Amino acid sequence: MDIQLQEVEYRYAAGTPFERLAIEDVSFTIPEGVFLAVVGHTGSGKSTIIQHLNALLRPTKGQVVIGDRVISAGKKEKNLKSVRKKVGTVFQFPEHQLFEETVEKDICYGPINFGIPEEEAKKRARSLISQVGLSEEVLQKSPFDLSGGQMRRVAIAGVLAMEPEVLVLDEPTAGLDPRGRKEIMDMFYTLHQEHGLSTILVTHSMEDAALYADEMIVMHKGRVQKQGKPRDLFSQPDELAAFGLSVPEVVRFQHRFEALSGMKLDRTCLTIEELAEELARAKKRGEDR
Amino acid sequence: MKENIISINHVHFRYPGQTVYALKDVSLNVAKGEWLAIVGHNGSGKSTLAKMLNGLHYPEEGQVTICNFPLKDEFVWDIRRRLGMVFQNPDNQFVGTTVQDDVAFGLENNGIPHEVMVERVKASLQRVGMLDFLNQEPHHLSGGQKQRVAIAGVIALQPDIILLDEATSMLDPRGREEVLRTVRQLKEEQDLTVISITHDLEEASRADRIIVLNKGSVYREGTPEEIFQLNEELIKLGLDVPFPVKLSEILRLQDFEIASNYLSEEELVRELWTSNFKK
Amino acid sequence: MEKMIFGRYLPLQSPVHELDPRAKLLFIFGFVIVVFLANNILSYGILAVFTLLCIYLSRINIRFLLSGLKPVIWIIAFTFLLHIFLTKEGDLLFNIGFLKIYEGGVRQGAFISLRFLLLILVTSLLTLTTSPISITDGLESLLNPFKKLKLPVHELALMMSISLRFIPTLMDETDKIMKAQIARGADFSSGPIKERVKAVVPLLIPLFVSAFKRAEELAVAMEARGYRGGEGRTKYRLLHWQGKDSAALVLLLVLAALLWWARS
Numbered sequence: 021m022d023i024q025l026q027e028v029e030y031r032y033a034a035g036t037p038f039e040r041l042a043i044e045d046v047s048f049t050i051p052e053g054v055f056l057a058v059v060g061h062t063g064s065g066k067s068t069i070i071q072h073l074n075a076l077l078r079p080t081k082g083q084v085v086i087g088d089r090v091i092s093a094g095k096k097e098k099n100l101k102s103v104r105k106k107v108g109t110v111f112q113f114p115e116h117q118l119f120e121e122t123v124e125k126d127i128c129y130g131p132i133n134f135g136i137p138e139e140e141a142k143k144r145a146r147s148l149i150s151q152v153g154l155s156e157e158v159l160q161k162s163p164f165d166l167s168g169g170q171m172r173r174v175a176i177a178g179v180l181a182m183e184p185e186v187l188v189l190d191e192p193t194a195g196l197d198p199r200g201r202k203e204i205m206d207m208f209y210t211l212h213q214e215h216g217l218s219t220i221l222v223t224h225s226m227e228d229a230a231l232y233a234d235e236m237i238v239m240h241k242g243r244v245q246k247q248g249k250p251r252d253l254f255s256q257p258d259e260l261a262a263f264g265l266s267v268p269e270v271v272r273f274q275h276r277f278e279a280l281s282g283m284k285l286d287r288t289c290l291t292i293e294e295l296a297e298e299l300a301r302a303k304k305r306g307e308d309r
Numbered sequence: 310m311k312e313n314i315i316s317i318n319h320v321h322f323r324y325p326g327q328t329v330y331a332l333k334d335v336s337l338n339v340a341k342g343e344w345l346a347i348v349g350h351n352g353s354g355k356s357t358l359a360k361m362l363n364g365l366h367y368p369e370e371g372q373v374t375i376c377n378f379p380l381k382d383e384f385v386w387d388i389r390r391r392l393g394m395v396f397q398n399p400d401n402q403f404v405g406t407t408v409q410d411d412v413a414f415g416l417e418n419n420g421i422p423h424e425v426m427v428e429r430v431k432a433s434l435q436r437v438g439m440l441d442f443l444n445q446e447p448h449h450l451s452g453g454q455k456q457r458v459a460i461a462g463v464i465a466l467q468p469d470i471i472l473l474d475e476a477t478s479m480l481d482p483r484g485r486e487e488v489l490r491t492v493r494q495l496k497e498e499q500d501l502t503v504i505s506i507t508h509d510l511e512e513a514s515r516a517d518r519i520i521v522l523n524k525g526s527v528y529r530e531g532t533p534e535e536i537f538q539l540n541e542e543l544i545k546l547g548l549d550v551p552f553p554v555k556l557s558e559i560l561r562l563q564d565f566e567i568a569s570n571y572l573s574e575e576e577l578v579r580e581l582w583t584s585n586f587k588k
Numbered sequence: 589m590e591k592m593i594f595g596r597y598l599p600l601q602s603p604v605h606e607l608d609p610r611a612k613l614l615f616i617f618g619f620v621i622v623v624f625l626a627n628n629i630l631s632y633g634i635l636a637v638f639t640l641l642c643i644y645l646s647r648i649n650i651r652f653l654l655s656g657l658k659p660v661i662w663i664i665a666f667t668f669l670l671h672i673f674l675t676k677e678g679d680l681l682f683n684i685g686f687l688k689i690y691e692g693g694v695r696q697g698a699f700i701s702l703r704f705l706l707l708i709l710v711t712s713l714l715t716l717t718t719s720p721i722s723i724t725d726g727l728e729s730l731l732n733p734f735k736k737l738k739l740p741v742h743e744l745a746l747m748m749s750i751s752l753r754f755i756p757t758l759m760d761e762t763d764k765i766m767k768a769q770i771a772r773g774a775d776f777s778s779g780p781i782k783e784r785v786k787a788v789v790p791l792l793i794p795l796f797v798s799a800f801k802r803a804e805e806l807a808v809a810m811e812a813r814g815y816r817g818g819e820g821r822t823k824y825r826l827l828h829w830q831g832k833d834s835a836a837l838v839l840l841l842v843l844a845a846l847l848w849w850a851r852s
C-alpha cells in the first residue's frame with residue numbers, strides 16, 4: 021500500500037488567535053516496502069506529518085492518499101477504522117497508552133477493536149511477546165508492574181498485534197539505555213525485512229537513519245527541505261548543518277580523516293565496518309604505490 | 310590531592326518493604342571542583358544514590374558527608390542549598406507558571422529578600438542564555454530550554470555542587486548540546502563540582518572521572534580512559550563504549566596500528582594517519 | 589476544545605490588563621452583586637453598555653469573545669425557554685393549545701438570559717486579561733486575613749498555581765493518549781452511550797497513572813529545591829495597588845448608583 025502526501029498544510033487551532041502553522045506544502049510518496057527516516061530539528065513538524073498517515077489529523081489544505089482512500093481538506097471522512105487498521109503507529113513513549121489489567125489484554129485491545137476474534141488476538145499476543153524480547157509469563161502480569169523498558173516492549177507488541185501493513189515509529193527508543201535501544205531497533209528492522217512492512221521512522225539519531233533507512237526526508241520549519249538516500253544526504257554535511265542537523269559519527273570521522281589526510285575514500289561509509297574496510301583499502305593502495 | 314566535598318562510606322539502602330538492597334556497600338568520594346560521571350544500566354541504583362545525596366533518602370547503614378555536613382535531619386536544608394539537582398523529565402520539575410517564577414521558586418523557599426531575588430533571577434537566566442524568555446510559560450519552551458531554566462533555578466541558589474540525573478536523556482541532540490555547554494561554562498566560571506548521571510557516552514568520556522554502578526554496587530571507578538578500556542566488560546553490563554574505542558578495536562583486527570585507546574575522534578584520526586598512512 | 593475561551597489568558601496590552609488582580613477580583617465580586625440591581629429595560633441597557641465598554645477597553649476582539657460563548661449558549665437558551673413557559677404574568681401573547689406564552693415570561697426570560705450572558709462575559713474578561721498566576725496572587729493576598737482563622741491560604745494558592753501550570757501539560761497528554769488509542773481502533777465519538785462510557789476507560793486510566801507519576805516527581809523536585817511549607821518563605825511577585833485600581837472600583841460604584849437610579 022502506497023501513501024502519498026500532496027501539498028499538505030496543517031494548522032493547529034485553525035481560526036483562533038492561538039492558530040499555529042505546523043507544516044506547509046509537504047508532498048512526498050511512501051512506496052510500499054520502503055524504510056523511510058524522517059529527521060529534523062525539534063518543532064520542525066515531524067510528529068504532525070506522521071499523524072496524517074493514519075488520518076489522526078485532517079490536512080487544512082491539500083490531501084493525503086492512503087491506499088485507496090483520499091483524505092482531503094474540508095471533507096469529513098466516515099469510517100476511518102479501515103485506514104487505521106492498515107497503518108500502525110508507535111508514538112513517543114508508547115508505554116503511556118497501557119491501561120489493561122494484564123499485558124495480554126492490553127496487546128489484544130487493538131485487534132479486538134478491529135474485529136479480530138478474541139482467540140486469534142490471544143494467539144497473536146503469545147507469538148508477539150517473544151518477538152519483542154519478553155517471556156510468556158509476562159502475559160498474565162499487570163503492565164504497571166513492569167520496568168520502563170519492558171512496558172515499552174509491551175506497548176509496541178500492542179501495535180504490532182494489529183498486523184498493520186505500514187508501521188509508523190515516532191522516536192521509539194527515546195529514554196532507553198544503549199542495549200535496549202539497539203535491541204528494539206534491530207527488532208523493527210527484522211520485521212521490515214521479513215514481512216516487507218513499510219516503515220516510517222521519526223528519529224533524532226542520525227546513526228539510526230544511516231543504519232536502517234533506504235530513504236530519508238529532512239524537515240525544517242514545517243517544510244520538506246531534502247529527500248534522498250542517506251548515503252547521498254550524509255555526504256553533504258554542510259547542507260544538513262544548515263538545518264541544525266549533524267551527520268552520523270562514522271561519517272563525521274571519515275570527513276575528519278579526509279580533511280587531515282587529503283585522501284578521499286571511495287564512498288561515504290554508513291557503518292563502522294564499512295569505514296574499516298574502506299580505510300584498509302586506502303592503506304593498501306598507499307602501500308602498493 | 311584536593312579536598313573531598315562529598316564522602317560516602319559503606320552505605321546500604323533498601324526501599325521500604327523491599328528485601329533487595331538498592332545500594333549495597335557503596336563507598337566513594339567526590340573531590341571539590343571535579344566533574345564526575347556515574348554510569349550504569351537501568352535500575353542499577355543511580356537515581357537512588359542521587360536522591361540520597363540530596364537527603365531525599367537516608368542510608369540504612371554507613372555515613373554520608375556533604376560540604377562538611379553529615380547527612381542528618383537537622384542539616385538537610387543546608388545540604389539542599391549547597392547541592393542542586395536537575396532531574397530527567399523537564400516537565401515534572403517545572404514548578405512556576407512562567408520562567409521567572411520557576412527560577413524564583415528555590416529562592417522563595419530559602420527566604421531570600423525580594424530585591425536580591427529579582428537580581429539573582431535575572432543573573433541566573435542570563436548565564437544560561439534564557440533571559441529573553443522571562444515571561445514564557447513552560448509549554449511554549451522546548452525540552453532543552455526547560456532544562457536550562459531548571460539549571461538557572463539551581464545556580465540562583467549559588468550551590469557548590471550541581472547534580473544532573475539523566476538531565477539530557479529526554480532531549481534532542483541540539484537540546485542536549487545546549488544543556489551540556491551551559492553546565493561546562495558554569496563550571497569554568499566558578500568552582501562548581503558537577504556530578505552527572507548519564508547514558509550518553511560522549512558526555513561521560515569528557516568527565517574527569519567515571520564511576521560504574523552495577524546492581525547497586527560500585528563496579529569500577531577510574532578516568533574515562535581506564536573505564537572504556539574495559540570494552541567487552543561494559544557491554545556485558547548493558548552499557549556501550551564510545552565510537553573511537555569501537556573503531557580502534559575493529560581497525561586493530563584489520564592490522565592497523567593504533568597505540569592506545571583514544572576517546573576523542575580528533576586524536577584517533579591523527580594517530581590513524583601518522584602511524585598507518587604517513588610513512 | 590481548541591476554541592474554548594473560558595479560563596484562557598490572552599496576553600495583550602490594555603488598561604484592563606494592567607490593573608492589579610486584586611482590583612479585578614473585587615470588581616467582579618462587586619459586579620456580580622450590582623447586576624442584580626437591574627430590573628427594567630433602561631437599567632439592563634446601562635449594564636450592557638457598561639459591559640461593552642469594559643470589553644472595548646480590554647482590546648479583546650468581541651467576535652472572538654462571542655464565538656467562545658458557544659458552549660454556554662445552550663444553557664442560556666434553555667434558561668430563556670424555561671422562563672417563557674413557566675412565568676404566567678402580564679398579557680397573553682400566544683395561545684397554541686396547551687402552550688400559553690405571556691408577555692411577562694418573555695421579558696423575564698430575556699432579562700435573566702442577558703444577566704447570565706453579561707456575567708459570563710465579564711468573568712471571561714477577567715481570565716482573558718489576567719494571567720492565571722496573577723489571579724492566584726490576587727486571591728492569596730485578598731484571603732491573607734483569613735490565615736488567622738487557620739485557613740491554609742498559602743497551600744491553597746500553591747495548589748492552584750500548580751494546577752494552572754499543569755493544565756496545558758495534561759491537556760496535551762490527554763490529546764496524545766486519545767490519539768494513541770484511536771490509532772489502536774478506539775472510538776470515542778460514536779456508538780451507544782454505554783459503549784462510549786466504556787471507551788473512556790483506556791483514556792482515563794493512562795491519564796490517571798501519568799498524573800500520579802508527575803505528582804510524585806514534582807513533589808520530589810520541590811523538596812529538592814528547598815520547599816518546606818509557607819513558613820519563612822519570601823515572595824517573588826509583589827502586587828502594587830495604584831490609582832487606576834481605585835478608579836476601577838469607583839467606576840463600579842458609579843455604575844451601581846446609575847442602576848439604582850434607573851431601576852423601577
Ligand SMILES: Nc1ncnc2c1ncn2[C@@H]1O[C@H](COP(=O)(O)OP(=O)(O)OP(=O)(O)O)[C@@H](O)[C@H]1O
Nearest residue numbers: 032040041042060061062063064065066067068069
Ligand atoms: N497540539 C498542538 N497545538 C498547537 N501547536 C502544536 C501542537 N503540536 C505541535 N504544535 C506546533 O507545531 C509545530 C510542529 O510540531 P511537531 O510536534 O510536529 O514537531 P516535531 O518535529 O515532531 O518536534 P519534536 O522533535 O520536538 O518531536 C511546532 O511549532 C509545535 O509547537
Ligand SMILES: Nc1ncnc2c1ncn2[C@@H]1O[C@H](COP(=O)(O)OP(=O)(O)OP(=O)(O)O)[C@@H](O)[C@H]1O
Nearest residue numbers: 324325327331349350351352353354355356357358
Ligand atoms: N520507589 C521505589 N520503591 C521500590 N523500589 C524502587 C523505587 N525506586 C527504585 N526502586 C528500585 O531500586 C533499584 C534502583 O533504582 P534506580 O531508580 O536508582 O535506578 P537507576 O540506575 O536510576 O535506573 P535508570 O537508568 O532506569 O534511571 C531498581 O531495582 C528499582 O526497581
Ligand SMILES: [Mg+2]
Nearest residue numbers: 066067068190
Ligand atoms: Mg515529535
Ligand SMILES: [Mg+2]
Nearest residue numbers: 355356357475
Ligand atoms: Mg534513574
